[in-house]
Amino acid sequence: MASVSDLLTARLVTATGVDPELRPATKPQFGHFQSNVALRLAKQQGRKPREVAAQIVDELDVADLCEPVEIAGPGFLNFRLRTDVLASAVNAQLADEHLGVAQVDEPVRVVIDYSSPNVAKQMHVGHLRTTIIGDCFTRVLRAVGDEVVPQNHIGDWGRQFGMLIEQIQDESLDLDTLDLAGAEELYLRANAHFESDADFAERARLRVVALQGGDETTRAIWRRLIAISTAGFNRTYARLGVLLTDADIAGESSYNDMLDGICDDLQHRGIAVMDDGALIARVDGFDAPAILRNSAGGYGYDVTDLAALRHRVDDLGAGRLIYVTDARQANHFALLFAVSRKAGYLPSSVIAEHIGYGMVLGTDGHPFKTREGTAAHLDDLLDAAEQTASPEVALAAIKYADLSNQLQKDYVFDPVRMTATTGDTGPYLQYAHARVSQILRRALAEQGQDEDATGDWQVSVLAELAEQDLALSLTRFGEAVGEVAANLTPHKLCMYLYELAGKLSVFYEQCPVLKADGDVRASRLALCQATKDVLGRGLTLLGIPAPERM
């Protein structure tokens, strides 16, 4: 469905011939929308801005949408929607399964790389943001009609498996009794053993060779370690309420067979060259090269990521690639994309974006660590938040805190602040949703209907300013979601929902719903229904549960 601002924009384009850059009004007295198009045109045409504005108003036909257009200040055009237009916009939104979120004309297949924990280690604080943010992107892009393929690039390959497997053999460990926490302890023992026992270290090295060579006994143990680990990851995913499943797992090991081919290809085409015994690829503008194969003949993450990229473009058919990792890897991904462009692996038709987020800090302002100085387990963070709130509320608190500011900034993991029920927090939004749900529940009960039903009320009266503000805010949901889909900025959706919840509170305060009669009552119930739907959908897009009662 076309939004009112789309309609208005179209009319302005007709009148002016250029994009009017219609924006929400910055202040209530400026109406609902504003445009500075007259200022820009005046500059180009060497005329007075207000004169240009007056001409635009003359040529503009929007009487069916707006109150008379006002020219203000240096030449701004201010638009105020007619209340009947606002009312039908909300009604259309209520009837729309997408709640006013515009669907893309041509769906893009988007591959999103996120979460990526390491086998035989529990998920820790370093996986919190990538998992939450990536999952939000998956939800939002699906909401606008794109086809999302999540890719969980788990760390299931590397030298650590040599010592892990040797340690299992040494201890005659029964893998049936091992869980992920146990595997992590095993890892610590294996590491200590590796450091202190040269003989063990040598056996571990041989075991790596056996693993790479495809030795069946070794591979079998390796697969068991992966299975144990993914079971552990899935428990954490369930707790976090993220969408990732085993079907999304594409670990580092899955690209092994491609690595030789990529090295040969790039070397033959002169994109990669031997340097000090290593195979490297240099790209203009980068000081350091990508190292495809080290001087010992081993493969590193540069070439693994190249392989993953090719797979995503060629096999998965991606039109857009999104990598969600911490900001420190910005350089790595810039280089990866540059090499891929140069090699032709990444055609210009495919968008590639690295979304780098800031660090999670402790309340001391330093990177979040346990007392022992190790990375805190994700489950411990969840436990900490659940000490001050129920699981659903704690989850809202954590996710909202993570998503509500600019992603590249660091933020402090402070359970007390996050779980606050007042102010700009996840729990406050849940509360607003629960409160408006209660009104609808009672209205349905009074009508003798099942409380899970959806009322068929229509917005017909918007006499009060609080009603108009709420209605206007509701109609902006689509653009808020669209902006997140385009720019990958979840905090815009957070801001929008917080503003909507604020409008609801004012409405709730000033406009009795259940005590009203006739059309006014039905109209207010329709506003409540739309607000509940939008808040609920918006929270869902953030990955936050929206309970009807708290």
Next chain:
RNA sequence: GCGCCCAUAGCUUAAUGGAUAGAGCAUCUGACUACGGAUCAGAAGGUUGAGGGUUCAACUCCCUCUGGGCGCGCCA
């Protein structure tokens, strides 16, 4: 040394080159015995790190600094 990110009210933060830089927390004042007070209204709090420049218009773009964080060839 080179490169990237950050700096806005006491604290946490928003702002697509546009009107008086917008919120929340904390502080102060007030409202309604409440369709859920997890509320609402109001006050106070800013030379947007500093200095130049571009522009009709700069928190936003460019340059130079300062302070903080993070990266810089065979780990990921």
